[in-house]
Amino acid sequence: MHLAYPAVLSALLFCTGLYGVLARRNAILVLMSVELMLNAVNLNLVAFDVWLSKAAEETLHSGQALTLFTIAIAAAEIGIGLAIVLAVYRNRGTSDIDKLRDTAEGHEPDGPDTDAPATGPAAEKAEATA
Amino acid sequence: MTLAATVGNLAAHTTTTTTTAAESQGFLSPTGVEIAFLLVGLVTFGAAVVTVTTRQLVHAALWLVVALGGLAVEYLLLTAEFIAWVQVLIYVGSVVVLLLFGLMLTKAPIGRSPDADSGNRWAALTVAGAAAAALVWVVVDAFRTTWIDLDGPAAGSTEATGASLFQNWVLPFEALSVLLLAALVGAIVLSRKAKADAARTAPTAGAERDTRAALAERDTRSDAEGAR
Numbered sequence A: 001m002h003l004a005y006p007a008v009l010s011a012l013l014f015c016t017g018l019y020g021v022l023a024r025r026n027a028i029l030v031l032m033s034v035e036l037m038l039n040a041v042n043l044n045l046v047a048f049d050v051w052l053s054k055a056a057e058e059t060l061h062s063g064q065a066l067t068l069f070t071i072a073i074a075a076a077e078i079g080i081g082l083a084i085v086l087a088v089y090r091n092r093g094t095s096d097i098d099k100l101r102d103t104a105e106g107h108e109p110d111g112p113d114t115d116a117p118a119t120g121p122a123a124e125k126a127e128a129t130a
Numbered sequence B: 001m002t003l004a005a006t007v008g009n010l011a012a013h014t015t016t017t018t019t020t021a022a023e024s025q026g027f028l029s030p031t032g033v034e035i036a037f038l039l040v041g042l043v044t045f046g047a048a049v050v051t052v053t054t055r056q057l058v059h060a061a062l063w064l065v066v067a068l069g070g071l072a073v074e075y076l077l078l079t080a081e082f083i084a085w086v087q088v089l090i091y092v093g094s095v096v097v098l099l100l101f102g103l104m105l106t107k108a109p110i111g112r113s114p115d116a117d118s119g120n121r122w123a124a125l126t127v128a129g130a131a132a133a134a135l136v137w138v139v140v141d142a143f144r145t146t147w148i149d150l151d152g153p154a155a156g157s158t159e160a161t162g163a164s165l166f167q168n169w170v171l172p173f174e175a176l177s178v179l180l181l182a183a184l185v186g187a188i189v190l191s192r193k194a195k196a197d198a199a200r201t202a203p204t205a206g207a208e209r210d211t212r213a214a215l216a217e218r219d220t221r222s223d224a225e226g227a228r
Helices: A004-023 A027-055 A062-092 A120-129 B003-015 B032-053 B057-077 B081-105 B121-142 B158-168 B170-190 B196-227
Strands: none
Touching: A004 A027, A004 B032, A004 B057, A004 B121, A027 A062, A027 B032, A027 B057, A027 B081, A062 B081, A062 B158, A062 B170, B032 B057, B057 B081, B081 B158, B158 B170
């Protein structure tokens, strides 16, 4: 098999995930796009490992071992990420990452010294759940 | 025999009339594995594009299943069987289920949600398009004359993967288990209620009440035994 096929597919999948991370607004959809990017890297690792395991004399199968590690780390990442998203949702009442602008600079409505969330429904929700 | 090997044998039978050696491979005479890879790759890429562009949140998670399953088939075609089944188990089996649960718990709207994409959509499209063009150009230019040899024993069979993992990669493997444990503890800590005190007093009070009731019941039962 030509090595360009898996490499090109991996590059395209990575860029699809990149678009999703940049363009999506829901935090869980952003996590899905991150999964796509990680899978693109996995495909690259597997393809190059298969190529090198036939081309080289001795191989450690490092590509496949790294792929397994990436899969495990992605599973841990999705668990932690979802826990963070759920905690944010419980406190703010939204998982919309465009509205979570507390640390943004030059954003007026909720400055750094007002600890209450800015928008009305979110504040009510935070008080209700706290 | 693996799927890839059978496809490869098929391709070898069909292409022995035209090509005999590995040097005479080319873009214009794709083998059966390449055609299968291309078709599955198109499906995978299409599913990924739908995943990042659809406005229905649950449909995005379901199209992600198609994309990840397509990648598992690509691993099979690359003779990496163990990775393929791990992919099916972990991604399709657990990660997508976790994502669906996350969508459910954040009360994601069923049906079309008009604000699924943010305002910087065209900037994101520009960045992604530029990155795709650059990466594809560089990759194709770099590996134009490189072929993967898929004949012979599978490079990623369970035996080969396990041997390399437990001969050469034992220490990272064990470190990974510590990392998974840390992630587990972290997820539990993150998803506990913020006011742990109020939550802690109520169940302990209930538990005390339960033990007291159990003690009283045991006392009455022992009294009845003594009376008998």
